[in-house]
Amino acid sequence: MKTNKLIATIILSLAFLSGYAQKDKIRQATKEYENFAYLKTTEILLEVANKGYTSVDILQKLGNSFYFTNKMEDAAKWYAALMAMNETVDAEYYFRYAQALKSVENYTESDKWMKKFLELKKDDLRGRAFLSKVDYLSKIEAASRDIEIKNLDINSNQSDFGTAQFNTKIIFASSRGGGKKYKWNEQPFLDLFSAEKQEDGTYSNVKEFGGDINTKYHESTVSFTPKEDVMYFTRNNYFKGKFKKDDNNTNRLKIYKATKESDNTWGPIESIHFNSDDYSVAHPSVNINGTKLYFASDMPGTYGNSDIFVADIKPDGSLGEPINLGSSINTEAQETFPFINEVGDLYFSSNGFAGLGGLDIFVIRDFEKKFENKLPLVIENLAKPINGPKDDFGYYENLTTKEGFFTSNRDGGKGDDDIYTFNLPQCTQTLKGVVKDEYTKALLPGATVNLLTENGKPISQVTVGNDAAFSFEVACNQEFLVRASKDTYMPDEVRVTTPNKKQELQLELSLKPDELKIQEGTDLAKTLNIPIIYFDFDKHNIRYDAEVELQKVLAVMNKYPTMTIDIRSHTDCRAKAAYNLMLSENRAKSTRQYLIKKGIAPNRLTAKGYGESQLVNDCGCEPTNESNCTEAKHQLNRRSEFIIVKM
The missing domain is CATH 3.30.1330.60 (OmpA-like domain)
Structure with a gap:
């Protein structure tokens, strides 16, 4: 059965690197070199600038020299002087200046320059959320992964969906429970169940979950706070024995909160404050810090059939006001079943973005940080085999146990909706390359190559041998900086975004001489x-x-x-x-x-x-x-x- 029918799904459409390598000692005595000497241009430029003689070129090179050596206070100083000249510069300098300001905790000014960067780099992945609607099928095909998905043994011949982990169990919704039937499909109303994880990694021993949590109407989609002492779950508008409908005679969905008692039972049950008889609120997901509650709703102000929202979870456990995640995520169609993982990636299902059919599962990597800092959001289709031509939804993953779950009504299942599981792929990329002299193309043995995060934090470092070759194993779907340096040369840097498919990426870093022979x-x-x-x-x-x-x-x-x-x-x-x-x-x-x-x-x-x-x-x-x-x-x-x- 289609899940949007089953639960009235409420959905959210959601360089010239002037950071020159430092020499142990600047060669001072010309007599040591007979009739020639070497000139380090960085020091010359700094001496010139400190005397008040500046130009765009000088300030760019000085700013870069400190930026790429992580001397951000000095970098901010020279970039500030560059910006004060009001000359046209490459947008990358706005980005670097913003990063330098952020590193010295000048966040307000940093935001100002990030906005300028966004204005000029609308097509940059750092600058805006991007979802191409051209050749989307070939792009999804290219993003497909070689992973094995398995239909869980616990699936019934009815509807089973929506997975979350609790202790050594998984909690899911199912219509297997008997009792009052839902007129829409003549199946029993949904209840919450648990299944115990076995030593071989399978799940069995299915039981009803939560004592008084289940009622004669629908319960589904549960999420727990980090300490597992508070749970949020979806239920029909049925509370304290009262079943309510809106003006159109529709019984809506609401999110309820239950607190664990000292005897490990759940109660009391509370209705969250922005529930309503007039719209639905459903499918909660709590972040790893227990500070945010993500959910789907069709409350007033939504862009489409349902949107994804977030509300703060305050220290006292109360909830703030719901915030719509915005038009970069929510469409005129359905966005629903949000899930936020341990590192702040946001997964959700939608039929409003280009996909393979029905509801597809999408992800926004590093969503929480980007949303908080108003950075661009990039929406990725999870591709095959997780997405297919039917409905795919209810994604959940545990990065510690490397387990993933999702629900689908695809062909070949046991019931209307089945839960599928898979092992999270250990996707890595190999970044390989060589370091050369830019002018002579000669190999540069002894060069140092650094692998850094997108924000310049060190990850790994190697010194290349006679073949001037380097190699790093890196994660998929991430952005990295690869920087090479060598005495008497100016460093070179490239920014690399790794794909989500294992492959080998080839780079070439070319260094310009920093010390030039003069005679x-x-x-x-x-x-x-x-x-x-x-x-x-x-x-x-x-x-x-x-x-x-x-x-x-x-x-x-x-x-x-x-x-x-x-x-x-x-x-x-x-x-x-x-x-x-x-x-x-x-x-x-x-x-x-x-x-x-x-x-x-x-x-x-x-x-x-x-x-x-x-x-x-x-x-x-x-x-x-x-x-x-x-x-x-x-x-x-x-x-x-x-x-x-x-x-």
């Missing part, structure tokens, strides 16, 4: 990624944006006090040659003069302008070539160089 002839502009030193039109005084870049050169020269450099200024050829030569000469001299004013000895600096005489592309000065030249090509010729003459 006589090196151009610091290229080494430090210094763009054009811009001057205002027809002027040669140093602008602020140029000053930020020159701070990098200043920091290097202070680090290596015997270094001398030659400043070279170039132009394109879109003015007269004599004019360009004079302009470049003045700009080179202005740059030299700026560095002298900042404390660099004059004898360590030479400067010369080359005008348009040393172009780097085919944008020459002949008019016939002008048509081939874009502004970007001209810009390549308008450059500054800082050539190391002597170390």
Whole structure:
């Protein structure tokens, strides 16, 4: 028999990782390296920024450098400076800033930046609940698992459904009890029964449960508080001998509460305060902390035939006001039979989402944390073999005993609705990969690879061997960070969401050199990624944006006090040659003069302008070539160089 007929089911439609690897000791003495040295760009950027010279690029790299080394107070500082610039940045920086703020307990500000992240990343799994309605059958098929389900021996030839564990028993509803018959199907009204777990893991010895809990009308779907001293269960609107109906002559469902007595009997029985004669409240599920009661109802304000709600369980045992879980879960159809497991995953049945037919069972992983923090909810179909073309509902699992239960009226059962059981699959994924140099593609033996949670908490760490390979065994249906680092390189990180099917995932982490070889002839502009030193039109005084870049050169020269450099200024050829030569000469001299004013000895600096005489592309000065030249090509010729003459 269809369960929605049986119980009038009330349903709820519910990087550039600038976190550079730390060296034991920064190489200080140039004499140890004869005619070359190594430059650690992070320290240079920090020195520049601490002097008040900042740019989007500098702040991003500094924020990242602390974020990826879990120095969140410093990360928050530099990300805050980045956000204060009001420049367009990748949404990932909003997310990282929000996480950094949360780690220093600035929750209000963190929420603000998470909202900004959500606005820009509507398609991100962290940003919104997502259920694709395109190709859903193939997606469900891909999510199907190779698990064996068994029809419980205790099932009868009538209706058995809705499972919960209590001590060494399972508690379920069944119409096997005899007595008054339900006119809808001419079967006895439902009562609660128990079955004892045997040493071989099977269940037998079925008995009526709860003494005075069962009445001549329906009882079903029970849930216990963590101490198993309070139970919530579903019953018809029948209390203290009174059977009540609404204005449409319908007897509704209600949730009742019973407390265990000192002699282990159940009583007294109470009706929870938001029950009503005019709507149904049913299918309770208490969370692991005993602080939340989830249930289904068609009370006013529902989105469809029934919705899933939650109410707080207060310390004194009283219940707060019901809260609808919202339109991301509840649809215009039926959502019902909620179950919240030990880690806060919410399971429920629905016919409002794309499925295989009838009621399908869905899950929202990590629901409690996400709902509390107003994070996006992702609804997953449990797929085959748990879901099928008939009604599948009443999911329950115990992560400690690794047992799972659900109810179905699928073909091949013993009665109208049967309880099925299965062992929770030990689903793991293998994350494998290698660490390489991004530019040369050479393997990087000795690199450290860290596996972290989605929020950056360490899980495991390995140091790769000569093959630069790493491997981690991880759980299914979870998000992880995989981060690689090595001395003299900048770390790399990838975010991975594992599927719910066992397989091997291949990664490649590419590290950019953090220490760059410098020697006589090196151009610091290229080494430090210094763009054009811009001057205002027809002027040669140093602008602020140029000053930020020159701070990098200043920091290097202070680090290596015997270094001398030659400043070279170039132009394109879109003015007269004599004019360009004079302009470049003045700009080179202005740059030299700026560095002298900042404390660099004059004898360590030479400067010369080359005008348009040393172009780097085919944008020459002949008019016939002008048509081939874009502004970007001209810009390549308008450059500054800082050539190391002597170390």
